[in-house]
Amino acid sequence: MTGGDEPVWTGLQLERTSLAWRRLALALLALSLAVLRLGWPVIGGWTLVPAGVVAAGATTLLVVSHRRYLSSHHLLTSGTGLPLPDGRLIALTVLSAMTLAVVAVVVVAAQFT
Amino acid sequence: MAYADGSNPSARKGVGVRLPFPAPDIGLRRHVRLTDQRFVDMTRRRFPDSVYGRGTEPDARFSLANERTFLAWVSVGLALVSVGVGLQAFAVNVQPALRLAASVLLVIAGTASPVQAWFGWARVETAMREQRPLPSVGMAPLLVILLGVVGVLIVLGLLIP
Known part of the structure; x- marks a missing residue:
């Protein structure tokens, strides 16, 4: 590995960012378990569908963010001067978080009725 | 597309280099510093x-x-949504109407957080690219006020039987 003294390694910026992504994915995995726990008494086996979707999303995020870390590492060490990965994963994360939140709004709104 | 230094970024997935047009090799390449930003x-x-x-x-x-x-x-958005749903789901011992109000506010804040996340990210990244000062904190003050209101609602809900 080259680039041991390059600025980006000061403060382990890339590692901290990668860990932040991983933390988010783990929070989502925990959320899928919570969905399973809370949903089961209400809709029974159907709870597996939302819990499975969230768990699959979390696993995908783990894999994709790790690939993003590897490709960023390559970009920063290969000396090609190429910029970091773009905002596609960021946009996808926002859309997923929004979807989750809207589902939560519906769940809470259902308490009114 | 291979670069002058022999590296080929497009061979790696996720690091695609696309030209908006097919690039004929007309000998121009050696005149361009291909690693140039x-x-x-x-x-x-x-x-x-x-x-x-x-x-x-x-x-x-x-x-x-x-x-x-x-x-x-x-992450803040996810936490807000979780607490908002959790308040209702676990039927916490708080006056029901106030609990529902707190829950609704939390879930709404949880919906707004990813929006702030996206626009905040885009505004800061753009400002940095254009060497401008960073923008303001966006929806952060709103979130602080909202959390204060939620806190008051829950405290009242605990006091009122």
Whole structure:
């Protein structure tokens, strides 16, 4: 590995960012378990569908963010001067978080009725 | 497309270099410093264009820090949504109407957080690319007020039988 003294390694910026992504994915995995726990008494086996979707999303995020870390590492060490990965994963994360939140709004709104 | 130094970024997935037109080899390549930042910006389409279409590439450390701030906002959103749903789901011993109000506010804040995460990220990244001062904190003061209101609602809900 080259680039041991390059600025980006000061403060382990890339590692901290990668860990932040991983933390988010783990929070989502925990959320899928919570969905399973809370949903089961209400809709029974159907709870597996939302819990499975969230768990699959979390696993995908783990894999994709790790690939993003590897490709960023390559970009920063290969000396090609190429910029970091773009905002596609960021946009996808926002859309997923929004979807989750809207589902939560519906769940809470259902308490009114 | 191979670069002058022999590296081939497009051979790696996720690091695609796309030309908007087929590039005939007319001997121009040796006249262009292919690792030059301007050439990279010219040939590599990055999403969203409203951010990456402007300015020059900032220090990678700052982009990564911006990404972590984004992730912090998304995590805050998830936490708010979880607490909002949890308040209702676990039927916490708080006056029901006030509990529902707190729950609704939390879930709404949890919906707004990812929106703030996205626009905050894009605004900061653009500002850094254009070497402008960073923008203000966006929806952060609103979130603080909202959390204060939620706190008051829950305290009242605990006091009122």
